[in-house]
Amino acid sequence: MNYQYLRYLARTGITYLHPHRREATELLIAQLDLRPGEQVLEIGCGSGATLVEIALRYPVQLRGIDLLEEMLAVARRRVRLCGLTGRIQLQQGRENIPLPFADASFDKVYCESVLGIQDAASAQLMLGEIYRVLKPGGRFVTNEAIWKTGIPEDRIATINRAGLSNFGLRQASEEPWTLPNWLALFRTHGFTAIACPLLADLPRTSGTLPVRPQPGKRWRSEALTRMLQLKSLLHPGLLRERRRYRQLLHQHRGDGQFVEARLFTLLKTRKVFDEAALP
Numbered sequence: 716m717n718y719q720y721l722r723y724l725a726r727t728g729i730t731y732l733h734p735h736r737r738e739a740t741e742l743l744i745a746q747l748d749l750r751p752g753e754q755v756l757e758i759g760c761g762s763g764a765t766l767v768e769i770a771l772r773y774p775v776q777l778r779g780i781d782l783l784e785e786m787l788a789v790a791r792r793r794v795r796l797c798g799l800t801g802r803i804q805l806q807q808g809r810e811n812i813p814l815p816f817a818d819a820s821f822d823k824v825y826c827e828s829v830l831g832i833q834d835a836a837s838a839q840l841m842l843g844e845i846y847r848v849l850k851p852g853g854r855f856v857t858n859e860a861i862w863k864t865g866i867p868e869d870r871i872a873t874i875n876r877a878g879l880s881n882f883g884l885r886q887a888s889e890e891p892w893t894l895p896n897w898l899a900l901f902r903t904h905g906f907t908a909i910a911c912p913l914l915a916d917l918p919r920t921s922g923t924l925p926v927r928p929q930p931g932k933r934w935r936s937e938a939l940t941r942m943l944q945l946k947s948l949l950h951p952g953l954l955r956e957r958r959r960y961r962q963l964l965h966q967h968r969g970d971g972q973f974v975e976a977r978l979f980t981l982l983k984t985r986k987v988f989d990e991a992a993l994p
């Protein structure tokens with residue numbers, strides 16, 4: 716994947732780039748069940764909005780890793796602007812190499828629409844690495860768009876091929892993995908799923924989390940997003956890309972009906988290697 720669309724979106728100040736956007740992030744934060752002093756990792760942190768949101772609510776230490784320099788550049792600005800450089804560390808990751816962290820160094824790990832778009836080998840490597848860097852009993856929470864049951868394999872292959880060509884990324888997993896396949900994959904990698912509801916079925920949470928963010932600093936994060944959005948509307952090159960992607964998105968508008976967005980909450984338990992359980 717070359718992530719050409721994500722590189723463009725980073726320059727437009729995009730945040731919460733996953734199904735159900737900010738609402739899904741609120742639900743994910745609630746599921747993380749954060750405690751003071753915990754070490755928390757986000758894989759695929761994008762422009763850093765979720766990291767900042769968590770840091771403004773909970774006294775935890777955060778690390779964010781992403782492949783794209785364009786995303787990290789915005790995330791670094793956001794963290795600096797919010798005065799959170801002592802609480803959030805960012806670094807660039809690379810595809811298909813182990814995470815640059817020691818074993819058992821995190822209490823919680825989370826992703827938002829990162830695992831679900833990988834090819835089979837990368838998804839398995841990522842899960843193995845998440846298992847390794849989590850402390851025993853640690854929690855992994857992720858919101859992902861996965862294939863609905865019953866979609867023909869050739870339809871999935873066609874959608875993903877077009878997504879890779881037009882946007883540089885897949886709609887969902889390379890393999891036709893549905894919910895039972897994902898649950899088996901998690902189990903094989905040593906995770907016990909404690910919940911996996913459809914995001915569309917969950918009650919709305921905005922403002923109901925027990926801890927409120929610090930309003931002044933959150934405002935700075937939102938101001939950065941707005942400023943980048945505005946700048947992108949005044950930039951001729953980005954405006955051209957915007958027009959092109961709008962047309963492409965229109966062509967792909969039906970693809971979303973084949974996926975469902977779920978919020979997985981998983982506990983690191985014990986690895987039972989069972990080839991037969993692999994999807």
Ligand SMILES: C[S@@+](CC[C@H](N)C(=O)[O-])C[C@H]1O[C@@H](n2cnc3c(N)ncnc32)[C@H](O)[C@@H]1O
Pocket residue numbers: 718721730731732733758759760761762780781782783786808809810811826827828829
């Ligand atoms: C769909 S975007 C979601 C971004 C962010 N999580 C959000 O919700 O706004 C996927 C992000 O994951 C990053 N990514 C994909 N594969 C990754 C990997 N193996 N390691 C780190 N980041 C990755 C991409 O660069 C991109 O920023």
